[in-house]
Amino acid sequence: MFTGIIEEKGSVSQITQNGSSLVLELNCSFAKELSLGESVAVNGVCLTVTNISDSSFCADVTPETFRRTSLGALSAGSPVNLERAMKADGRFGGHIVSGHIDGTGKLLNSVKEDNAVNVFFSVDEKLGRYIIEKGSVAIDGISLTVASVSKENSRYVFSIAVIPHTWENTTLCKKNTGAVVNIECDVVGKYIEHFLNFKSDAGKNEEKIPEEFYSNFPSYH
Numbered sequence: 238m239f240t241g242i243i244e245e246k247g248s249v250s251q252i253t254q255n256g257s258s259l260v261l262e263l264n265c266s267f268a269k270e271l272s273l274g275e276s277v278a279v280n281g282v283c284l285t286v287t288n289i290s291d292s293s294f295c296a297d298v299t300p301e302t303f304r305r306t307s308l309g310a311l312s313a314g315s316p317v318n319l320e321r322a323m324k325a326d327g328r329f330g331g332h333i334v335s336g337h338i339d340g341t342g343k344l345l346n347s348v349k350e351d352n353a354v355n356v357f358f359s360v361d362e363k364l365g366r367y368i369i370e371k372g373s374v375a376i377d378g379i380s381l382t383v384a385s386v387s388k389e390n391s392r393y394v395f396s397i398a399v400i401p402h403t404w405e406n407t408t409l410c411k412k413n414t415g416a417v418v419n420i421e422c423d424v425v426g427k428y429i430e431h432f433l434n435f436k437s438d439a440g441k442n443e444e445k446i447p448e449e450f451y452s453n454f455p456s457y458h
Contacts (some may be wrong), residue, residue, distance in 0.1 A: 239278045239320050241331035241373075241380020243407050247279075249315045250293050259298035259308065260287075265319055268294045276336065278320040280408070281378030281419040282306050283336025306338045307377075307417040316408045318378045331380025332373040333424055340364050342376070344416045345394065353398045355384065356409065360420060365393025367422035375421040379407050 247265035263279065271277070271294055275286045284296035303309050311317070323329075342360040349355075358376070360368065368374060370386050374397070381397040388394075404410050412418070 238323050239283070239334040239336055239378070240323055240327075240329055241334045241375045241378060242320065243318045243379055243403075244320045246406065246408060247317050247319045249311050249313055249317060251313060252311060257300035257303045257309075259303060260295055261298060261308070261311070262288075262293050262295050263317060263319070264293045266292075267321065268292055271321075276322045278318075278322075278334070278336045278378045280306070280308065280311075280317050281334070281336065281375050281421055282308060282338055302338075305340065306419050307341055308419075310417060316411055318407050320378055332375075334375045334378070334380060334421060335424055336378075337421065338419045339367070339422050339427075340420055341417050342420045344412050344414060344418060346414055350398075352401055354404050354409075355396050355398050357394060357396045358418065358420075359389075359392050359394050362391055362393065364420055364422060365395075367426050368393055368395045369423070369426070372426070373423050375419075377408060377418050378421075379403065379409065 245266060247263050249261060250264045251262040253260040261279065268289055269291055271286050271289050273286055273289065276283050277286060277296065279296065282302060284298065286294050287297055288295035298308050340363065342358045342364065345357040345359050347354050347356045365388065368383055368386050370383055372383050374381055374383055384396045384398045386393060386395045399409060
């Protein structure tokens with residue numbers, strides 16, 4: 238589990254591609270502190286450490302992750318947002334982030350406003366339903382607050398207001414118009430929707446239990 242608070246900007250050292258799968262080698266300052274099998278969020282994608290050197294680590298990208306995320310667009314030298322998994326005694330500086338990407342969005346434009354940069358993104362309807370004004374969203378692994386949401390035809394456009402620290406210490410400042418970003422919607426909303434739909438579907442085929450059934454058992458309230 239992660240919080241969406243980026244630990245540092247790393248960079249891609251090398252990419253080995255085999256069809257729709259990748260092996261990424263990533264440079265970072267904390268490589269020596271990692272353990273094999275540990276999880277690291279790379280641009281918001283939870284990856285498993287498979288090899289370690291003094292200054293870099295390797296991670297496999299499966300075809301499913303390749304299809305669902307923007308990792309396939311990386312090249313040698315690309316900057317990446319990195320966050321190690323949260324410690325059990327750590328603080329929630331951001332919000333609950335699983336590192337399981339729901340899909341990708343597209344950066345539309347950025348507008349400077351006083352000390353903030355307002356960045357606008359476009360996502361499809363499948364993701365847009367979970368983008369809620371003043372709710373949380375992780376973009377390339379960064380915990381951010383949704384400032385506004387609107388629907389334009391079959392797509393949703395939402396904005397975030399980025400403070401100077403986040404702008405300078407993440408890859409957002411390197412993104413150009415049209416850049417593809419990884420989106421992870423708020424996990425709580427997704428689970429609530431799933432359970433409500435599951436209960437509704439199950440209820441259609443469920444035989445109603447008579448009230449007298451419960452009257453045969455004592456209450457221990």
